[in-house]
Amino acid sequence: MTFHTETPEQTRRLGLRLGRLLRGGDVVCLYGNLGSGKTTFTQGAAKGAGFRGRVVSPTFGLARQYRARRLTLYHLDLYRVGEDTGDIGLEEFLRDPRAACLIEWPEAAKAYLPPERLDARLSHRRSGGRTLTFKARGGRASRLLRGLSGR
Numbered sequence: 001m002t003f004h005t006e007t008p009e010q011t012r013r014l015g016l017r018l019g020r021l022l023r024g025g026d027v028v029c030l031y032g033n034l035g036s037g038k039t040t041f042t043q044g045a046a047k048g049a050g051f052r053g054r055v056v057s058p059t060f061g062l063a064r065q066y067r068a069r070r071l072t073l074y075h076l077d078l079y080r081v082g083e084d085t086g087d088i089g090l091e092e093f094l095r096d097p098r099a100a101c102l103i104e105w106p107e108a109a110k111a112y113l114p115p116e117r118l119d120a121r122l123s124h125r126r127s128g129g130r131t132l133t134f135k136a137r138g139g140r141a142s143r144l145l146r147g148l149s150g151r
């Protein structure tokens with residue numbers, strides 16, 4: 001399933017819609033080059049999950065935690081981890097049944113990603129906007145995607 005966004009606000013808006021649907025145990029992988037909109041999308045998702053604070057890239061350390069009443073969201077950025085360098089303690093984040101995980105640069109933890117997850121690939125469009133292509137892995141992710149498409 002593919003979405004096009006023309007502005008950062010639209011990317012945030014799409015993230016917000018997904019964030020509203022997220023539940024504990026959900027994992028969303030965000031693939032895409034630097035500047036493709038992964039953090040922008042995550043800002044919307046955190047808002048949709050009910051978080052009211054500021055969302056920025058997890059520059060210091062790998063992860064940030066956004067606590068909302070309904071849900072905790074872990075925002076991981078594995079850019080500095082590099083290509084599949086092995087165990088980075090992902091299990092600790094995935095183990096929390098009350099939390100959902102959004103992972104930028106998930107390539108770095110390929111072997112540790114759960115089989116059930118929602119994959120999103122973000123890319124630049126020639127128009128200046130972004131393309132976001134989602135692929136559901138497993139039943140829960142399919143339901144998320146149906147929710148996102150409004151069906």
Ligand SMILES: Nc1ncnc2c1ncn2[C@@H]1O[C@H](COP(=O)(O)OP(=O)(O)O)[C@@H](O)[C@H]1O
Pocket residue numbers: 005006007008009010011032033034035036037038039040041104128129130
């Ligand atoms: N649809 C869009 N059109 C134009 N710019 C966008 C769009 N979506 C996001 N951006 C902008 O792209 C820039 C990089 O986004 P960011 O989310 O930090 O990327 P990443 O986390 O993938 O490196 C930001 O300035 C953001 O506002």
Ligand SMILES: [Mg+2]
Pocket residue numbers: 038039040057077104
């Ligand atoms: Mg980012």
